[in-house]
Amino acid sequence: MNCEILAFGSEMLTPYRQDTNSLYLTERMNALGVTIVAKSVIGDARGVATGAIRNALARADIVLMTGGLGPTVDDITREAVADALGVELYRDTEILTALYKRFAERRRPMPENNVRQADTIKGAVSLANPNGTAPGQWIDTVNEGHRKILILLPGVPHEMKAMFEEHCEPRLKQIVPPGAMATRMLRIAGLPESEVDARTAPIYTKFADVETTILAVTLEIQLHFRCIAANVKQAQARVDELCGLVEDELGEAVFSSHGETLEQVVLFFLEMRGETVATAESCTGGMVAQRLTSVSGSSRSYFGGAVTYTNEMKTEFADVPAALIDEFGAVSHEVAAALAEGIRERSGSTLGIGVTGIAGPGGGTVQKPVGLVFVALADGRETEVVERRFSGDRERVRYQASTLALDLVRRRLM
Amino acid sequence: MNCEILAFGSEMLTPYRQDTNSLYLTERMNALGVTIVAKSVIGDARGVATGAIRNALARADIVLMTGGLGPTVDDITREAVADALGVELYRDTEILTALYKRFAERRRPMPENNVRQADTIKGAVSLANPNGTAPGQWIDTVNEGHRKILILLPGVPHEMKAMFEEHCEPRLKQIVPPGAMATRMLRIAGLPESEVDARTAPIYTKFADVETTILAVTLEIQLHFRCIAANVKQAQARVDELCGLVEDELGEAVFSSHGETLEQVVLFFLEMRGETVATAESCTGGMVAQRLTSVSGSSRSYFGGAVTYTNEMKTEFADVPAALIDEFGAVSHEVAAALAEGIRERSGSTLGIGVTGIAGPGGGTVQKPVGLVFVALADGRETEVVERRFSGDRERVRYQASTLALDLVRRRLM
Numbered sequence: 001m002n003c004e005i006l007a008f009g010s011e012m013l014t015p016y017r018q019d020t021n022s023l024y025l026t027e028r029m030n031a032l033g034v035t036i037v038a039k040s041v042i043g044d045a046r047g048v049a050t051g052a053i054r055n056a057l058a059r060a061d062i063v064l065m066t067g068g069l070g071p072t073v074d075d076i077t078r079e080a081v082a083d084a085l086g087v088e089l090y091r092d093t094e095i096l097t098a099l100y101k102r103f104a105e106r107r108r109p110m111p112e113n114n115v116r117q118a119d120t121i122k123g124a125v126s127l128a129n130p131n132g133t134a135p136g137q138w139i140d141t142v143n144e145g146h147r148k149i150l151i152l153l154p155g156v157p158h159e160m161k162a163m164f165e166e167h168c169e170p171r172l173k174q175i176v177p178p179g180a181m182a183t184r185m186l187r188i189a190g191l192p193e194s195e196v197d198a199r200t201a202p203i204y205t206k207f208a209d210v211e212t213t214i215l216a217v218t219l220e221i222q223l224h225f226r227c228i229a230a231n232v233k234q235a236q237a238r239v240d241e242l243c244g245l246v247e248d249e250l251g252e253a254v255f256s257s258h259g260e261t262l263e264q265v266v267l268f269f270l271e272m273r274g275e276t277v278a279t280a281e282s283c284t285g286g287m288v289a290q291r292l293t294s295v296s297g298s299s300r301s302y303f304g305g306a307v308t309y310t311n312e313m314k315t316e317f318a319d320v321p322a323a324l325i326d327e328f329g330a331v332s333h334e335v336a337a338a339l340a341e342g343i344r345e346r347s348g349s350t351l352g353i354g355v356t357g358i359a360g361p362g363g364g365t366v367q368k369p370v371g372l373v374f375v376a377l378a379d380g381r382e383t384e385v386v387e388r389r390f391s392g393d394r395e396r397v398r399y400q401a402s403t404l405a406l407d408l409v410r411r412r413l414m
Numbered sequence: 415m416n417c418e419i420l421a422f423g424s425e426m427l428t429p430y431r432q433d434t435n436s437l438y439l440t441e442r443m444n445a446l447g448v449t450i451v452a453k454s455v456i457g458d459a460r461g462v463a464t465g466a467i468r469n470a471l472a473r474a475d476i477v478l479m480t481g482g483l484g485p486t487v488d489d490i491t492r493e494a495v496a497d498a499l500g501v502e503l504y505r506d507t508e509i510l511t512a513l514y515k516r517f518a519e520r521r522r523p524m525p526e527n528n529v530r531q532a533d534t535i536k537g538a539v540s541l542a543n544p545n546g547t548a549p550g551q552w553i554d555t556v557n558e559g560h561r562k563i564l565i566l567l568p569g570v571p572h573e574m575k576a577m578f579e580e581h582c583e584p585r586l587k588q589i590v591p592p593g594a595m596a597t598r599m600l601r602i603a604g605l606p607e608s609e610v611d612a613r614t615a616p617i618y619t620k621f622a623d624v625e626t627t628i629l630a631v632t633l634e635i636q637l638h639f640r641c642i643a644a645n646v647k648q649a650q651a652r653v654d655e656l657c658g659l660v661e662d663e664l665g666e667a668v669f670s671s672h673g674e675t676l677e678q679v680v681l682f683f684l685e686m687r688g689e690t691v692a693t694a695e696s697c698t699g700g701m702v703a704q705r706l707t708s709v710s711g712s713s714r715s716y717f718g719g720a721v722t723y724t725n726e727m728k729t730e731f732a733d734v735p736a737a738l739i740d741e742f743g744a745v746s747h748e749v750a751a752a753l754a755e756g757i758r759e760r761s762g763s764t765l766g767i768g769v770t771g772i773a774g775p776g777g778g779t780v781q782k783p784v785g786l787v788f789v790a791l792a793d794g795r796e797t798e799v800v801e802r803r804f805s806g807d808r809e810r811v812r813y814q815a816s817t818l819a820l821d822l823v824r825r826r827l828m
Contacts, residue, residue: 013450015441027429036427037462040454048451048473055469059462285707286700289721293699296775296808304727307703309718361710394710
């Protein structure tokens with residue numbers, strides 16, 4: 001079966017706001033074995049909305065709609081669906097009573113236009129909304145000889161999600177034919193997309209029943225696999241088989257095979273090996289620290305560190321000799337190593353990370369161009385320093401440098 | 415005039431990838447005075463694509479399409495547009511020659527299926543693509559009695575943008591009736607969305623010709639204003655007038671009136687006042703540092719700082735007495751103040767920021783619940799400490815805490 005998703009609301013037709021509900025709904029529908037054929041954002045014009053719903057009915061078995069169920073005149077989803085199906089709206093007294101009760105409980109008078117939220121499409125089942133005033137609607141109908149499911153959900157994400165999981169998924173499982181999708185993702189660090197593709201294509205092209213997508217997402221490479229089969233077990237087995245072969249090919253470049261982030265993997269290894277780490281960052285300005293501490297429980301393995309933006313701070317917090325900076329420059333192999341060694345000593349951690357580089361857009365020279373980064377990892381015995389030249393703007397250079405630093409720790413501990 | 419945007423490509427119908435080209439195109443079309451009535455993502459099925467183009471032609475004057483111009487069988491935009499218009503495709507020999515030449519210059523043989531990129535819709539003007547192999551197409555036609563513009567652009571963002579700016583904007587300016595849109599945005603820190611709305615609605619509702627949208631974007635409140643008038647000057651004057659009144663009402667809660675970020679504003683004020691700052695962060699784990707250093711040139715006013723994740727690091731890098739931590743706890747008014755004062759002393763900056771709190775999800779108690787944050791600002795004479803209880807998950811608590819810290823500096827320097 002297939003599905004089309006419509007999001008109603010003019011605010012999502014501005015340059016400032018995206019429809020993100022459809023990403024969540026796509027994931028859940030995929031898990032049921034349903035493919036999305038199209039998705040649209042529609043403004044608040046009733047005629048345009050009616051046309052969009054009619055088109056969706058013509059090409060999809062399931063039409064999932066979000067938004068436009070509020071009390072104002074801009075909220076036209078109920079009317080547009082009724083128009084598209086050629087049926088009437090009626091004001092449901094039970095919903096109306098519940099609305100009055102909800103406002104009464106909060107000791108607020110109900111604004112006159114809220115009564116519109118009780119308007120129900122003839123033939124629809126009303127879906128309770130415990131998190132807001134807009135009830136959803138579920139319509140199971142026959143349109144031009146074909147069975148069609150229309151689902152109206154609120155646009156507020158947490159209301160929409162709760163309603164979908166509680167009321168829609170159980171109903172959809174009754175309707176969607178058995179068959180299920182399994183998905184899995186591998187995350188890869190330290191290899192370019194083209195190399196990942198070149199090395200894995202000979203493997204994944206042999207799995208015609210598994211769809212493989214290679215994406216470069218926030219500067220990491222992801223390999224997504226998905227398979228639809230008669231049941232979940234079968235689908236999962238095929239995905240896992242392919243995943244295993246790809247992991248063998250890419251080796252330690254695969255940092256995650258079950259959805260973990262690089263930060264989570266690094267902290268997991270640190271804890272497992274009984275190691276601790278501290279950071280001394282120049283060009284990344286705290287990004288490595290911030291990424292590590294974004295994981296709950298990171299304090300067990302991460303002590304903290306220093307953002308040594310000036311030369312003086314490098315000396316003050318990581319004991320980098322001023323003479324070393326004078327001799328080799330702040331952006332150098334030597335200073336990166338000294339930062340890692342110094343912060344390790346000062347913090348008492350078993351590992352120390354040092355990062356220095358030129359994030360740009362200014363500050364580059366012929367010898368030391370924008371994007372040049374040195375990342376060091378010290379463990380008290382030896383200090384490994386990696387030099388890279390990253391491309392992209394300031395944020396891309398910083399993010400890539402912080403990823404390199406985290407990945408250095410991961411590879412050391414594997 | 416109005417416009418509909420269609421993005422072709424099945425990869426944007428997965429949970430992993432969004433169409434972002436439409437945000438750019440919306441901004442540019444808005445600037446020309448054109449409103450977007452709907453936008454859609456369409457998969458690789460030719461029939462669905464043809465239907466979507468027909469629907470768009472029925473409701474919009476301009477149909478902007480991105481993607482599906484590549485050489486593979488999945489690239490169906492050319493065929494679908496021809497189908498929708500009921501016209502033929504022909505293989506343009508001039509484009510074909512250019513394609514062969516492009517490959518020859520790179521000393522690579524042209525794959526057989528690349529000849530499809532020379533397929534041109536009858537009546538279309540071909541748009542050169544200096545950045546890739548897929549040429550665009552521009553069609554100015556009459557459909558069911560109405561003038562319609564159809565534009566086919568490549569899906570790769572930098573190819574699409576270059577082609578739109580070079581070939582489409584000049585043509586559109588000839589066609590779109592005079593009238594232009596002016597926009598402006600105010601960014602607000604430290605006030606909830608409901609209060610911003612309550613205080614500004616009496617003002618903006620008096621400007622019927624200016625569309626006002628209040629958005630909560632990554633935990634900051636934005637007020638977007640836009641006005642379409644006979645010319646840019648007139649539109650801008652109305653937007654500026656409303657902006658001025660709203661700024662008067664909200665006072666120093668408005669941190670930006672010309673698009674600057676909070677980080678940029680803070681660094682601007684620091685430089686203007688000859689002040690410098692350093693940071694000592696516990697729960698934010700380097701996020702304040704990372705945000706400040708995301709701005710190019712931040713090293714002029716930001717010295718660096720410490721991520722003092724353990725108690726020992728608070729003592730080592732910000733001279734917080736161990737006894738103070740024992741007495742009041744690491745998350746306390748006193749320790750926040752000591753962090754700010756200590757890092758200021760140690761770094762030699764004129765201002766010091768200290769942040770401590772409980773980001774969650776673990777670590778909360780009845781006395782010190784998750785979301786409790788203390789932010790301190792020291793200037794050598796007095797130390798201001800603000801206590802807040804933020805809601806949301808770990809990342810939201812951390813982000814709000816870092817925003818509070820930056821805003822404290824801004825308000826001090828205003």
